[in-house]
Amino acid sequence: MRHNAIRTALFLLFIFVFAFLYLKWNQMASSNMEYASSSQCNIQPWNQIHTNAVTESWMNSFSQWLWMILDLSVENNQNYTSISILGAYVYPNHISISLTAQYLVQQKLHCRYYDCKRNEIPGSAYESVVFPESVVHCPRRIGAEFMSVSRGLNEEGPEPVRITYRAYEKPLHDLSVCVAPVYGDEPKWLQIVEFVEHMKLEGASIIYFYVGTISDYDRKILNDYVRTGDVEVIELHDKYERPYYAWHLISIQDCHLRSKYHSKWVSFLDLDERISGNVNQRLIDVIDSQAADVGEMIFPVLNIVKYGDVAEKFENVDQLKNEMMFRKWTETVVETTMNASKAIVRPEKIGVMFIHYALAKLPGVKTIEIEDTEALVRHYRSTQHRVDGANWHLEPQIDGLPLQLTQTPLEPEFARNLTDAIMKRVLNVYDTVPVKCTAIARYLWESRKFPDPCESMSPVF
Numbered sequence: 001m002r003h004n005a006i007r008t009a010l011f012l013l014f015i016f017v018f019a020f021l022y023l024k025w026n027q028m029a030s031s032n033m034e035y036a037s038s039s040q041c042n043i044q045p046w047n048q049i050h051t052n053a054v055t056e057s058w059m060n061s062f063s064q065w066l067w068m069i070l071d072l073s074v075e076n077n078q079n080y081t082s083i084s085i086l087g088a089y090v091y092p093n094h095i096s097i098s099l100t101a102q103y104l105v106q107q108k109l110h111c112r113y114y115d116c117k118r119n120e121i122p123g124s125a126y127e128s129v130v131f132p133e134s135v136v137h138c139p140r141r142i143g144a145e146f147m148s149v150s151r152g153l154n155e156e157g158p159e160p161v162r163i164t165y166r167a168y169e170k171p172l173h174d175l176s177v178c179v180a181p182v183y184g185d186e187p188k189w190l191q192i193v194e195f196v197e198h199m200k201l202e203g204a205s206i207i208y209f210y211v212g213t214i215s216d217y218d219r220k221i222l223n224d225y226v227r228t229g230d231v232e233v234i235e236l237h238d239k240y241e242r243p244y245y246a247w248h249l250i251s252i253q254d255c256h257l258r259s260k261y262h263s264k265w266v267s268f269l270d271l272d273e274r275i276s277g278n279v280n281q282r283l284i285d286v287i288d289s290q291a292a293d294v295g296e297m298i299f300p301v302l303n304i305v306k307y308g309d310v311a312e313k314f315e316n317v318d319q320l321k322n323e324m325m326f327r328k329w330t331e332t333v334v335e336t337t338m339n340a341s342k343a344i345v346r347p348e349k350i351g352v353m354f355i356h357y358a359l360a361k362l363p364g365v366k367t368i369e370i371e372d373t374e375a376l377v378r379h380y381r382s383t384q385h386r387v388d389g390a391n392w393h394l395e396p397q398i399d400g401l402p403l404q405l406t407q408t409p410l411e412p413e414f415a416r417n418l419t420d421a422i423m424k425r426v427l428n429v430y431d432t433v434p435v436k437c438t439a440i441a442r443y444l445w446e447s448r449k450f451p452d453p454c455e456s457m458s459p460v461f
Ligand SMILES: *[C@@H]1O[C@H](CO)[C@@H](O)[C@H](O)[C@H]1NC(C)=O
Pocket: 079, 080
């Protein structure tokens, strides 16, 4: 009896909340005030859009409200920092901003809009709320080209940042990859080229690369991928320094926003991981064969024993061939694991993303686990640089027996293609040809009184 009464009360409360949210959303959507930039801006057709709300349906508003009630995103790190902006992205119906702060979840912030001349668009500010942590969603304003945020309406926010265009009707890419911030002393150049070429062969066409620290030598290969349009590099910097690993969740939030409407699917990987399909299908084929209601795929992990560091620098073709990680390290664990599994998601269907899976999805969006016979994460697990202990491959298992190892190289044809792609890229970037000083036209240096190039490559200053 009492049970029934409670159930009825809960049900009524539920209906009430639903009705309230629906009305509120409806009211917001129908208020028809439009503010426009008054200055001399040349407003492009894509930027002639004004919206009143940050979600497209009341169902989505309700989901967002529920995720907040359930406290699905709490970090509370570095609470001594001030608010600064990492990125701002414009979508067909809203704008989202990523912050470098991690202690503001569910706090109110105002979205602030600026036109092409960086003048604030009069009356455009909108009161929003930080959710998930480090993210603010804002409605669209006609002519807005820069965004900032502030607590109060009269407070000044951080320097506005230019919005990144993501208002695509259809995504440009089928599959993209977010690479967790790189830092540390181990050379990265070969890891980067292997990672990018591997994921390209599996069907990825854009890689969002987050950088904590990197050497000048390793940066050359990243720059070359930016040049050819394979990679976007996001430099992580804030006046408030922090441990590099503290950037990881911020980069996940930013990359979720960065990939939305840009790529149909996005994966979140570390530089020592890559995903492989099997001999019959590439990763992109596995993805394309999923039902339309699937919004998240979880991939098992194959741990590969990585016995040392990768080579410091490129020396020659033979050295490169021998040093390629996938040729050098092929010893793996026998069984794959769902421990530290990685996800590939439809970014616009995910509410809150985490490192290994989505914490919140829109209603009706399905998650599936991929069989290791279909596709898996190949994880080069170092036996030296593990914060949780070296020589993991020698640790006895729960049953006391040693870990069983086997050989699992890449498929021969894939390996051949990967070798060729790596070779081509590395030779183009690192196999530099010294200047032929005698072949430089005399007038080029003589007329400007520069030194003879056979003596010095530039004037000395
Ligand atoms: C910041 O976080 C620390 C550690 O969690 C806590 O002790 C402190 O009270 C927090 N300060 C503020 C202003 O929230």
